[in-house]
Amino acid sequence: MGSSTCFAGICPQQSAEADVLVVGAGPAGISAVLALQLQKRRIFWVDPAFQSGRLARYLTVPCNTKVDILAGDRNFRHPLLQPVASCVTPALQKLIAEAEPLAESTDPSELGWTTLGSCKHIYDAVTTGLSHAGGVSRCFGKVTRLTRVGSHWVAAVDAAGSRTSVKVQCVVLATGAEPKAAPLPNAMSAETTFDEALLRQRLRPNQRLAVLGNSHTAAVALAKLSELAGPMSLSITCFSRRPLRCAEWLEDSNVYRYNSTGLKGFGAVFGRKYMVHGTSWLEIKHIKEFLPEEWDWVIDCTGYVKSQLPTIDGVKAQELPRDEVSGALLGAPPGVFALGVPWGEAPGRLWGQGREAEDGFRGEDTFVGFAMFFARAGLIADEIHQVLECKQAA
Incomplete structure (x- = not known):
């Protein structure tokens, strides 16, 4: 399956097959596609707008991560971004150039601070790069239902009034969150x-x-x-x-x-x-x-709550817990994973990079900014690799 795009509800075909379905094109969904594309997976990517998720609503909101960290190798210079570096580098240079100092801040920063709008420009650039990557098919629409059929998943996708069915081995739900x-x-x-x-x-x-x-x-x-x-x-x-x-x-x-x-x-x-x-x-x-x-x-x-998720074999995905190690949804048949803020990403606890303080607050944590998405996406991609390897060996 080569790179293709579904515009105005017209999909490349009324049914499709891929290795993995990724639902959502915000920071979490983009991270998942990056990690899976690095493993040469055939990806069917669905989102209503492909505008970097809810970041489009937060253009003027100050980012709570300083540019020194955003420009580091855990964030916008992460190895996962290397295949789309030609798209990302100009956007990152612009973000750095437009960063501003923050008066009265006790947090030292050489490069300054920025807005979520500037971060969105980088994710938009990544999305553009991925849209031209081999093995990635985009579809503007919404996944409404996931059904287990034998050893595969079949997803029902509504796209501007038309419906597409997608047959995949695994699914990554990264639909994001919205304020309570x-x-x-x-x-x-x-x-x-x-x-x-x-x-x-x-x-x-x-x-x-x-x-x-x-x-x-x-x-x-x-x-x-x-x-x-x-x-x-x-x-x-x-x-x-x-x-x-x-x-x-x-x-x-x-x-x-x-x-x-x-x-x-x-x-x-x-x-x-x-x-x-x-x-x-x-x-x-x-x-x-x-x-x-x-x-x-x-x-x-x-806080934030999960955005709308598809039903999984008739069960509301919002009601299913997630395994904190593998990222797989518990209570659903194998092959469905979840990624993003609403699932309670706690990388410090998960990867041993942090420690709990005696007063109950989280202690040191090196996964700052968007780093948690890249790190979790890599783990889920490895889990999916194992699932697909086992299926091929069976």
């Missing part, structure tokens, strides 16, 4: 706060807003809201379970302490300034004091 939404009638998505025009449409003067959590997402949401707090006389309160935690850069070992649970970059600077004791436009309270009915809007910034 409080199950309340007055809930507002954190993503709404990232869009100033949309935010202005939703808000009214003198409204009361509750922001749940003190994560990087909460810091960005509060920063956006702070610009409207005065002009619109908004009353804003941030509720959290525990005090603000910032990651600490350990110069001697060149890693972060509390990387997984602490704020970095813009989030750390903003958090220290406003999210510890509050300020004229912001109150800080414990989550125990939160009463949903007291607020006009509730913005949940406590």
